[in-house]
Amino acid sequence: MNYNELADNIKIWGQELGFQKVGITDIDLSDHEAQLQRWLDAGYHGEMDWMARHGMMRARPAELHPGTIRVISVRMDYLPPEAQFASNLSDPNQAYISRYSLGRDYHKLIRNQLKKLGQKIEQEVGQLGYRPFVDSAPILERPLAQKAGLGWAGKHSLILDKEAGSWFFLGELLVDIPLPIDLPQTNQCGKCTACMTSCPTNAIVEEGVIDARLCISYLTIEFNGIIPENLRSKMGNRIYGCDDCQLVCPWNREADVTTQEAFHRKDIFQDASLISLFQWNEPDFLKNMEGSAIRRIGHQQWLRNIAVALGNAPFSESIIKVLESRLGISNVLDIHIHWALSEQRNKHKNLERNTKLERLVRIIGKGLPRDA
Template sequence: MSLEPSLDYSSLANNIKAWGKSLGFQQVGITDVDVSQHHQAFLDWLEKGYHGQMSFFERNIEKRLHPEQLVENTLRVISVRMNYLPEDAHFASNLEQSDSAYISRYALGRDYHKLMRKRLKQLGEKILSHCDTLEFRPFVDSAPVLEHAFAEKAGIGWTGKHSLTINKDAGSWFFLGELFVNIPLPTDEPIEEGCGTCAACISICPTQAIIEPYKIDANRCISYLTIEHQGAIPEEFREPMGNRIYGCDDCQLICPYNRQAPTTQEQDFSPRAALKNLSLIDAFNWTSDMFLKATEGTAIRRIGIERWRRNVSVAMGNAPYSNEIIACLKAALEQEHSPVLKEHYQWALRQQEQKGASMPGDAIPIIDISRQQARLIRSIKKGLPRDA
């Protein structure tokens, strides 16, 4: 244990929270490294294959379960949250516009990983200037860390039934980060779980990926399918995807705690112009260079142009009947060499042609959205005035 006899760790902890807020974190909590209460649930989830193709969960399991093995001499974890919902957020309205691309809110602005890691490093350096024996290491989705478990123990919020951290005042529109330290700071207390009997997130999930409270089957999750999953998207999940081409926010949009969620002051999280009100046809027609330019500095870039087109083609298949979409898909199919993309283009074409065949000759296509999606939109309009 690293001790400085003359140091008042209680005062230091209070200062750390103040310094964290001055760096742009809305909340800072401190916990020990014991997350044993989450061990069995994580191991069971892994054993059942609910992590899909995310093989990184299979590596460094002991370090994930025992943080002191990840960073030697770690005694405490400083958990932080940073809000990312901007004041001009109108992203949810895209769910009503079936010919527009829906992108998860967190990905519309700058990639949060580097921003938060830099701030956490600055926090560590500030602590070091007051504590010579400090050793620290920041993490933001960059290592085997049970971030939600730490946030829960540090009093940031509780783990909701959709497995995300919820704060009663801030909802869940925030990012989490951690600073591992080797000093015995006083710890914070967890807060009371607030979901109660509410199961809105479970019932609204388009693919029923929340198989039971607090347990997600990633293989069914639209966020996983559009971001992490490589290869063909299983057909059973394509129609439920609707126009969601990168991620899915449904379980957060329906959550009562998000109805009055606070906005962020971080301008970097404001939606990029190229990603706002993006039509499916425009998104599909991006060249590799256009994709790289439009997604520069965002989390979207990591999926690459092939997965991007795969996802957009599914949304095009789900869109209202359109001669332009059909022509676009046919032209792309003639030039495409990827078996995966060809298969998705063909599926989307069949979906469009079936819609066309069922329409009277002079009929105007009707936008058809799922009952869950319609319910979600009604809830947004009632409870989320920023996105109405």
Template sequence: MTIDYHQLAQDIKHWGKDLGFQHVGICDVDLSKHEAQLQRWLDAGYHGEMDWMARHGMMRARPAELLPGTIRVISVRMNYLPPEAGFAQTLKQPQKAYISRYALGRDYHKLVRNRLKQLGQKIEQAVGPFGYRPFVDSAPILERPLAEKAGLGWTGKHSLILNETAGSWFFLGELLIDLPLPVDSPVSNQCGKCVACMTSCPTQAIVAEGVIDARRCISYLTIELDGPIPEAFREAIGNRIYGCDDCQLVCPFNRESDITEEQDYHCRPQLYQQDLLTLFQWDEATFLKNTEGSPIRRIGHLKWLRNLSVAIGNAPYDPALLDALISRQGQDAMLDEHLDWAIAQQMTKREAAAVEVLPTKTKRLIRIVEKGLPRDA
């Protein structure tokens, strides 16, 4: 059987869009130019406690080692921006819990992987048996350089792939194949002199253009990090309890991003713009029930409470929040560290609030006493 690979490539892109992917591109497997940068990033310790990032060495830049025989990668993107995103509203209400937009709906891993598997099966129906394997953020592979090489977009200064019309609100996936399909051309970088993403990062985690120190990144601190969140970053975390979107929120290319076509990515009401107190009061059974099928579930109830404790510490004083923090003490040493910090924050704000309601003359006397000055100063 003679295969017209140019026609097959066009058919694959058509099939991919029928399966719900907004963009399908094809590239070869040569990522050698990224190996030195990857090694420098690892040597600098920017991966933090994500040991799996270093465990497989340079395999990440060598797809053919991941699946022997691979000569092409089909790279896809799927939009996830929900219609009721409500970014600014939640961030401006410190008593509300901010959850990264990608995590408010169904976990994308299985959904995208299943669609990629279906794409592989459609190709198989057209050409007969061939070697292929789908991946969705689940294997040692440099998916962003592959997406860039396949023409899906360019790498922004926040290290995410940017598309001129879609911004960065999309998931990526890869189908590794052993067919010699024609490849697509990369697109030019259009960030120009804009550094909005770099300057807006609450913890200054973007240490150079396209380089993230994960140890400072709120997404890492609230999701990947298993131990205590460093105190130096707790205040900057604000009310972000799972992930962070700040670098994407300020990006000009995200102003007109398309809304997702997938109902599964729409916001779940039990997670969307909920009060910190409501989420903090969930017991483990409630947490597991309300996060079923969600990426949030994988952090577990203990880290959920840890993250919420930090957010509550950053919230305005509320006696109900203070009581809730105190009620959780004694369950776990790591959690207690964050509870103690949050309790201290709330009590400081309570004292400040009490002073605010005092008469002006009394406030002046307090300031004099604090400075150690004579009362008639």
């Protein structure tokens, strides 16, 4: 078997299957084990217990799939056309949803394509032990992607590529054949710290290290409890995920939009006002989110996230009414609704106070001499 030729063919087949880049690496992640343990010991994984439960298996692919000696790492771009980052974030009455989740759930799509890639390789080699993974197993996909030459780890911990920025998904195909490995890219971040300084909650505690407990993506997606009160106002209108650290990254300025129509914005999100999304009942939520990654957080967590955003929105009688209409569903949701109602009422008081001051200034101004 000419493994060099096979590796070249694998990259061609991968692109034919919709992957923008394919790289190959060995399975040695021993250099990352100490860092992973420090991250876990610091509690930065929050309530994602599975992170600690699998221990160092995340850094040992062969324990996940015995016989593995190589990992084929793939990239699939997801940036949708007309992403509307600035206009969406700047309108506090509209919901901001992380751009990776505006379309179809990527897990099944990429896994199916990886499976097809494995089957294609098997046709060539006769017998192949392989297993595809897409963000669904205890495996350090970013270090593997870095070793495979797909990019370097940015200070926000995401993989960056000088041609594609960071707007892409990763996937892995574990195989048991001795393919030649690719060289990693050189880190190109330099002294730039834009991602660190732009994080709304200061979740990037040091270069490449994220405290998930502070991260809006974790709080809105992985965490189903009571969001710390000191973080709620910092979440703004972000109801599912957060893209801020990517938005300011210079390498993302020239990133191409995705060629996968499945990742384009769902029609239901074309006009995503907070009030309209908050009025969905559970059947509405399940129907509208069919095929979406958002569906897995469930209706109550969806309402919880929007309640926080409504609390951060400008005062509106309509917001007061819609918040009150959702009281009594659950204790966790009630806590966030009562906070949002308090925020709205405080804004109303401030608005009334400012209106009275403006009226008083106008009255006083009218009584003053023209040359005063």
